[in-house]
Amino acid sequence: MAQPRVLLVEDDALLRRFVRMALEELPIELLECESVAGALQILGTAPVQLILTDLMLPGASGVDLLQQLQQSPCLRGQAKVVVLSAGLTQDTRQQLAPLGVWRLLEKPVSVGLLEQCVQEAVQGDPPAPIPPQPAPADLERTNAIDQYFAGDTELFQLYRGSCLLQLPHDIATGDQAVEDADLPALRRVAHSLKTVLLTLGAPQLSAQARDLEQLCHSAAPGPAHSGWLVLRVALAHWIDVQKTGL
Structure with missing residues (x-):
């Protein structure tokens, strides 16, 4: 069948x-x-x-x-x-x-x-x-694994590895959107990052992406571009920190 x-x-x-x-x-x-x-x-x-x-x-x-x-x-x-x-x-x-x-x-x-x-x-x-799984030390990561991955640490790690490969491309897309003054494109990047970062246990970065999405939606290019610069610096640092744990 x-x-x-x-x-x-x-x-x-x-x-x-x-x-x-x-x-x-x-x-x-x-x-x-x-x-x-x-x-x-x-x-x-x-x-x-x-x-x-x-x-x-x-x-x-x-x-x-x-x-x-x-x-x-x-x-x-x-x-x-x-x-x-x-x-x-x-x-x-x-x-x-x-x-x-x-x-x-x-x-x-x-x-x-x-x-x-x-x-x-x-x-x-x-x-x-869903069987219980041992939790890692990081509280935010633990919460993300429990809430979004049913406690499956291995599945979380696999997904995180995929994200760490993709996120630099998202940063490049955001940079290009700022260079082109393309707020809809920047909003799509922020919209995606908002969900992905929350799933990865980075709620503060997710909140920054959510705020950026709202700025893009309100058609405020100056604040939106500034918000992207702040987010991209924090995101690039977070990626570097995460890579040390792979």
Whole structure:
């Protein structure tokens, strides 16, 4: 019997990596794309049982995707839709209400909650019990491992290693956005960093990224550019410190 197909629509490579690692033990076929156009192309080839989508995507948004699926039900078929986003404000929840969303998950999401959601969507099985894991000395890292990785220190370390490879590229993207005076691009970088850094146990850096995202959203180029310079210095230092622990 063919495995259930799950479509992940997420433009952030690190978050796709997180989902992939979280779900690798489940008997599913995980399909990945970075945009609404890519999602529609996949859905046009064969049905899926579950669609996991972010809201902030390059070009058309996750809301646009849901609206297109509502207008073309043959593309969606019987698939359940889960929105996985860091932007679930009350207004956003009201906007999503009539669009047939099965469940909302707030980023950063824990491994256990993500596994449970996917299992219930494609199998209806209860989640497997999560065994306790020894905690590292760092309290913030311990909290992140417990909250987002179900206590799985090895999974956290694998994800952290992937992030340390990707984060310098994110810094370069942010630098280019500042050079181009491209606030939407800088906002996307901040939006991604906000979630990734919280997942990695760096809440203060995450808060700085959240503040930068808000500055970009308010179209304040001067403060936004200054906020990026402060964040990038702190982030570069944090990366150096983290690398000594690999």
